[in-house]
Amino acid sequence: MVMAEAAAALVTDVHAQEQGLSEGYKQTEVGPIPDEWQVGYIEDIAIIATGGRNTQDRVDDGHYPFFVRSQKVERINTYSFDGEAVLTAGDGVGTGKIFHYIKGKCDIHQRVYRISDFAEGINGYYFFLYFSANFYGRIMQMTAKSSVDSVRREMIARMPIALPPKSEQEAIASAVFDTEQLIESFESLIAKKRATAQGAMQDLLTGKRRLPGFNEEWSEQPLGVIAPLQRGFDLPNSRLREGPYPVVYSNGIINHHDEFQVKGPGVVTGRSGTLGAVTYVKDNYWPHNTTLWVTSFGQNDPRFIGFLYSWIGFERFASGSGVPTLNRNDAHAFKVRIPPSSDEQKAIAGLLQDIDADISELEKRLAKARQIKQGMMQELLTGKVRFV
Incomplete structure (x- = not known):
């Protein structure tokens, strides 16, 4: 038995070397992954269903999120699901590119797929990251056209997913989530800065607000x-x-x-x-x-x-x-x-330029954070970088 196991390991190592794989990695349906990772099909690790609502059911300022065939999340006063789920549009302009993660009460459009009730060994947010990063590529391989009109259930059901041990899924999910929180904080701060800039322009360029030391009539x-x-x-x-x-x-x-x-x-x-x-x-x-x-x-x-x-x-x-x-x-x-004085004009322009410079710096940091997230996704979801 020991000799047989050693022989099998040797065959595996030779096969990996022939395929150019690093030690500790194996070739699978989803590409090279660490030896201790598994590959599973979505239909075996989750339930796939669709909603039952129509777009016109939305309610402004409704109590619950309403997932339609759009990146925008609408609102509604009813809910048909309460739990953890990943959602994607079944058809429409953004087919294969629209993904949402929910943990709580919501309602769902009849042409939106809900993937939920994950198996014990699956972290829902890890699944969301992997699915949203790879689903469009999968469905594009399944069509001869340059775009996808609609998603069939089997496109989701038979999609293979790389599955690390659950503890590693959780570590990956946590790392990416923290980066996403950083991105959201930059986006929020930039939006506030832009609103501040707009208000400053409105006040300074109309003379409503005067800078110290200037009082000449405009x-x-x-x-x-x-x-x-x-x-x-x-x-x-x-x-x-x-x-x-x-x-x-x-x-x-x-x-x-x-x-x-x-x-x-x-x-x-x-x-x-x-x-x-x-x-x-x-x-x-x-x-x-x-x-x-x-x-x-x-x-x-x-x-x-x-x-x-x-x-x-x-x-x-x-x-x-x-x-x-x-x-x-x-x-x-x-x-x-x-203002008749070029000095006052320069002072106003200097203040507005400083605000613009702050926004520009934040935008650079936002771009860097997005780049880091993209790199993390590529490395962590393929096992090139490990949390073990």
């Missing part, structure tokens, strides 16, 4: 006098050559070129299609012909004008029945009040 002038707009310059892709100068389009800096048309600093906004976006450019640049750029700032501070134009919202000057186009004459005739 003057009302049309935008065409303050900082007039001119159409950008054509730059076909065939002429584009990599260089240090930003090429600014209606939705921001897209390319760089070895020549520039306008000396910075500058302010650029959309002329057609994408209206309302305003880009401040510190250095010399090329405003693309889909944009409008400021031709002259006069005695005004360019950064202040950038914030002022962002706050105004050039969507209000759209015209045309097809692709919206900014009516430059209407924009130039629009009157606003501004």
Whole structure:
């Protein structure tokens, strides 16, 4: 018996080496996983069912979550399920990409699948992580089309799942959950900062709030006098050559070129299609012909004008029945009040810029946290990184 076991182990090791597997790993239906992990089918570890509600059953400010075929969770005053479950849309625009985890009372749309009543050795949140990370890839392999119209029960039922020991599932779930909490905290803080920025712009750019040391009366002038707009310059892709100068389009800096048309600093906004976006450019640049750029700032501070134009919202000057186009004459005739002192303009712009810098730093940290989570998912759900 001992010799037979040793021979079997030797065969396994040779097979693993032939497949390029690391020691302690085996090749399975879901790819290489640690030797002590198992593979199970969803139908063997959970119950698969669908809801019974229709979208019109939703109730604003209802007592319970209502899972429909959308990433948005609606509300309802009834519940048909109370427990731990993973939900995914059975059809619709986001088929294969919409996933929810619930632990409590809820109601469910009739075309939403509920996976629940997990077996003893299954951590529900680990299952949610694995399922949401791998289900779309599975159903895309099962169709000859470039998209999936609907999910059949067997697509879920016969999906194989990598199953670590439950203690390791729990450790994986806990680590990813903590990262998700960090991401949510960044998202919440950014939303608050943006609301603060919007309020500060509203107060500072209208003179409702004055900064210390400034008390001169503001003057009302049309935008065409303050900082007039001119159409950008054509730059076909065939002429584009990599260089240090930003090429600014209606939705921001897209390319760089070895020549520039306008000396910075500058302010650029959309002329057609994408209206309302305003880009401040510190250095010399090329405003693309889909944009409008400021031709002259006069005695005004360019950064202040950038914030002022962002706050105004050039969507209000759209015209045309097809692709919206900014009516430059209407924009130039629009009157606003501004501080006569460039020092006050610079002080206002500096404060708003500091708020923007805080938001930008938080967005970088958010992006990093999301990147960490993605890396954790790839490593932990395949057993490349272990909690043992």
